[in-house]
Amino acid sequence: xxxxxxxxxxxxxxxxxxxxxxxxxxxxxxxxxxxxxxxxxxxxxxxxxxxxxxxxxxxxxxxxxxxxxxxxxxxxxxxxxxxxxxxxxxxxxxxxxxxxxxxxxxxxxxxxxxxxxxxxxxxxxxxxxxxxxxxxxxxxxxxxxxxxxxxxxxxxxxxxxxxx
Amino acid sequence: xxxxxxxxxxxxxxxxxxxxxxxxxxxxxxxxxxxxxxxxxxxxxxxxxxxxxxxxxxxxxxxxxxxxxxxxxxxxxxxxxxxxxxxxxxxxxxxxxxxxxxxxxxxxxxxxxxxxxxxxxxxxxxxxxxxxxxxxxxxxxxxxxxxxxxxxxxxxxxxxxxxxxxxxxxxxxxxxxxxxxxxxxxxxxxxxxxxxxxxxxxxxxxxxxxxxxxxxxxxxxxxxxxxxxxxxxxxxxxxxxxxxxxxxxxxxxxxxxxxxxxxxxxxxxxxxxxxxxxxxxxxxxxxxxxxxxxxx
Ligand SMILES: Cc1cc2nc3c(=O)[nH]c(=O)nc-3n(C[C@H](O)[C@H](O)[C@H](O)COP(=O)(O)OP(=O)(O)OC[C@H]3O[C@@H](n4cnc5c(N)ncnc54)[C@H](O)[C@@H]3O)c2cc1C
Ligand SMILES: Cc1cc2nc3c(=O)[nH]c(=O)nc-3n(C[C@H](O)[C@H](O)[C@H](O)COP(=O)(O)OP(=O)(O)OC[C@H]3O[C@@H](n4cnc5c(N)ncnc54)[C@H](O)[C@@H]3O)c2cc1C
Numbered sequence: 006x007x008x009x010x011x012x013x014x015x016x017x018x019x020x021x022x023x024x025x026x027x028x029x030x031x032x033x034x035x036x037x038x039x040x041x042x043x044x045x046x047x048x049x050x051x052x053x054x055x056x057x058x059x060x061x062x063x064x065x066x067x068x069x070x071x072x073x074x075x076x077x078x079x080x081x082x083x084x085x086x087x088x089x090x091x092x093x094x095x096x097x098x099x100x101x102x103x104x105x106x107x108x109x110x111x112x113x114x115x116x117x118x119x120x121x122x123x124x125x126x127x128x129x130x131x132x133x134x135x136x137x138x139x140x141x142x143x144x145x146x147x148x149x150x151x152x153x154x155x156x157x158x159x160x161x162x163x164x165x166x167x168x169x
Numbered sequence: 170x171x172x173x174x175x176x177x178x179x180x181x182x183x184x185x186x187x188x189x190x191x192x193x194x195x196x197x198x199x200x201x202x203x204x205x206x207x208x209x210x211x212x213x214x215x216x217x218x219x220x221x222x223x224x225x226x227x228x229x230x231x232x233x234x235x236x237x238x239x240x241x242x243x244x245x246x247x248x249x250x251x252x253x254x255x256x257x258x259x260x261x262x263x264x265x266x267x268x269x270x271x272x273x274x275x276x277x278x279x280x281x282x283x284x285x286x287x288x289x290x291x292x293x294x295x296x297x298x299x300x301x302x303x304x305x306x307x308x309x310x311x312x313x314x315x316x317x318x319x320x321x322x323x324x325x326x327x328x329x330x331x332x333x334x335x336x337x338x339x340x341x342x343x344x345x346x347x348x349x350x351x352x353x354x355x356x357x358x359x360x361x362x363x364x365x366x367x368x369x370x371x372x373x374x375x376x377x378x379x380x381x382x383x384x385x386x387x388x389x390x391x392x393x394x395x396x397x398x399x400x401x402x403x404x405x406x407x408x409x410x411x412x413x414x415x416x417x418x419x420x421x422x423x424x425x426x427x428x429x430x431x432x433x434x435x436x437x438x439x440x441x442x443x444x445x446x447x448x449x450x451x452x453x454x455x456x457x458x459x460x461x462x463x464x465x
Contacts, residue, residue, distance in 0.1 A: 007451050007464055014444040018437055022254070023172070025433045029246035030170045033235075037426035044429050051433035055440035062447035075446060076260075080439050082387040083260075087436060090338070091425065096314050136172065 010061035017054040024050060042104050045097035051088040053094070059084065178317035181232065185255050185266075193259050196220055200261055210390035211343040211383070216294040221298050231276075231296055233268045235427050238280045240296050246430050253431045257438020259394040267296070271304040271341055273325065273431065274424045275351055278368075280283055282412040282420060287370060291349050300348040303341040305371075305398060306421065316421055317362050321354030321400065322361055323369055325407065330356075332377075343383045343394020348373055352400070353421060356414045366417030370409040377403040 028043035037044070059081045063070030070077050086093050173273075174182060196216050203214035224230055232252060237243035256262040263269040272295055278293040294300045311318040321334025334354055341347050349370055356367040371378060379401065383394040412420050451461035 007447075007461055010463075011444065011448060011451075014440070018440050018444065021433070021440075022437055025430060025437065026172045026247060026250055027170065028433075029250045029430045030172070032426060032430070033245045033247050034170075037423070040426070044426060046430050051436040051440075055436045055443070058447075059443040061303040062443040062450075064452050065447045066196070077443060077446065079260075079389060080443060082389050083391075084439060085437055086386055087432065091429070091432065093314050146285040 007065055010065065014058040014061065018058065021047070021050045039148075042101050045092075045100045048092060049094050049097045049101075052084055055084050056081065056088075133154045172247070172273055174251065175245075175248055176250060177244070180398040181229070181244075181248075182251055182255065182278075184227060185229055185252055188224065188229055189255060189258060190260065192220060192223055193262050193265060196261060197259060204392070211345070211394050212391060213344065215348055217261065217264055221267065224265045224267075225298075230298075231267050233273045233427070233431060234277060234280065234415060236280075240280075240293075244324050248397065248426055249427075250430055250434045253434035254438040254441070255300040257435030258442045263435065267298045268431070270428060270431070272302050275302045275304055277427065278351065278411065278420060278424050281423065282416075284408070286408065287411070291370060294348075301341055301344055301346045301375075301393075302349045302351065303339050303347055303396075304353075304424075305339045305342075305350045307338045307351040308335060309337045309397065316353075316418060317365075318354055319355065319366060320358075321352065323352070323354040323356045323367055325356065326404075328407055330364045330407060331402045332369065332371065332400045332405070335397070335399050337395075338384060339396045339398055340391075341393045342373070342380055342396035342398060344392075350378075350398070351411065353417050360415055364415035365420045367414050368411040368417045368419075369405055370411060371400075371403060371405055375403050375405060377401040 024043065025047045028040050028047050031040035031043055059077055063077045063081065066075055066077065069075055073079065196219075199216045201216055203310050204210075204212060204218055207214070231241050232244050232249060234241045234243055234406060235246055235249070253268075255270060256266065269450075274294060276295050277306050279295070279444055281290055283292055291300075291302070295302060305321060306316065307313040308319060310318060313319060321332065321336065324331045324333075332352060332354060336352075339350070342350065349372055352371050353366055354366045357365050359365075377400060379399045381397040383390060383396050386395065454461050456464065
């Protein structure tokens with residue numbers, strides 16, 4: 006059990022950190038507006054991850070964990086407020102879901118999503134500058150690792166353009 | 170995208186880690202003694218000022234602003250993020266580096282929208298770490314997670330604005346060093362939804378501004394204090410308007426972007442510290458014949 010807590014803690018903290026760095030990168034390179042989904046996402050993820058880790062750490066400390074001999078109890082109280090302050094979790098999830106759904110309110114999006122082209126970011130999301138950059142970095146990764154597969158990389162990778 | 174530390178971030182990170190190990194973490198016990206001895210949960214312990222002076226001489230000061238300004242070089246969000254995570258390891262660190270909320274967001278807003286007079290009066294002392302500030306949006310009477318609900322009245326009367334309303338959870342307001350509030354309210358309740366609100370700078374000693382109480386969090390009274398404030402015919406000159414009339418909502422949005430990166434990275438720093446405490450504890454403590462770390 007204790008090893009599971011430790012492993013889960015390591016996994017979740019590292020996931021949350023990467024997502025946060027990605028949001029920071031988007032803000033620096035594309036702008037705060039393009040990073041709205043990611044900014045809301047980290048606002049939900051980071052406090053929830055931290056609360057799980059702290060709760061497990063309290064449990065592992067036994068009675069000491071809930072006292073003020075260790076900083077864990079105060080940390081828990083402080084971080085619990087972050088699920089409310091500066092926008093409750095539910096509001097951030099609403100922002101993310103609305104932005105995600107908006108893409109499907111446009112006609113023609115469904116057919117596109119099921120065509121497989123979304124894999125390379127060419128679907129409805131491609132209209133978003135952040136997604137376009139995402140696609141370009143996939144391209145960079147593809148071209149960097151392509152030689153290792155023994156295949157010849159396409160001279161200029163081509164992508165289907167959005168039908169509309 | 171590349172998450173490698175830039176040379177600048179790597180260098181600052183190294184300096185910050187040393188500062189944390191050499192000064193901040195050892196200061197936690199002193200901080201606690203000074204707070205307990207004072208008997209005042211909102212006391213400003215001298216150890217904080219010592220840490221601030223030291224941080225400044227080490228070039229670890231005002232690192233939070235993402236854009237270059239007249240006063241600071243600017244550090245990208247990606248460069249600041251790993252520093253914020255380290256700051257999150259101790260509740261003393263952010264203030265020691267003058268990188269603590271809500272001042273960071275307020276200073277950012279003042280660099281972007283403040284007039285030169287407002288910057289001289291409020292921004293410069295904030296950047297110098299001489300005063301603190303608060304941001305007053307949330308209200309007890311309305312669901313404030315929907316900012317369009319905010320109903321505090323900011324009515325123009327000649328050369329002045331008259332402010333009436335009640336706010337709560339205003340972090341930082343309990344400190345005697347908090348000298349100014351950025352107050353969000355409605356200047357035009359009949360305008361389109363997102364243009365009704367404005368922000369005004371209100372000195373904390375303005376007549377009619379009353380600190381009603383500091384709210385506890387799970388029974389803890391935080392040092393900065395989360396206060397309920399009432400505004401009873403508080404008057405400020407119209408020159409205290411921040412940005413434009415009706416621009417409050419948009420400025421509130423702008424204020425939150427980088428702040429979220431800071432908060433999240435600090436939170437992950439706290440999570441790292443909790444994980445570390447857990448690991449240390451379970452390797453050194455035994456139950457049922459083996460270390461807790463080896464229990465299934
Ligand atoms: C509010 C409160 C009131 C209390 N009142 C009393 C009282 O009146 N009298 C009294 O004598 N004591 C009292 N206690 C103490 C309480 O009984 C102990 O805290 C409890 O028995 C755990 O012991 P410990 O704190 O030493 O934790 P530890 O024994 O150090 O255990 C720490 C953690 O290790 C893990 N662990 C331990 N064994 C195993 C295992 N076999 N497998 C997997 N994981 C394991 C658990 O997660 C556990 O929480 C009280 C505690 C609290 C918080
Ligand atoms: C420690 C602390 C410090 C704070 N500091 C400040 C500060 O310095 N300045 C300031 O102005 N404010 C501050 N706040 C206030 C904070 O920003 C608000 O509490 C927050 O915005 C939520 O507003 P509310 O409390 O009115 O909750 P409400 O808006 O009443 O929401 C209550 C609950 O309703 C649910 N809910 C709301 N909207 C939705 C939705 N769309 N979908 C689903 N569920 C929903 C959520 O579960 C939410 O938690 C602070 C709060 C805390 C706890």
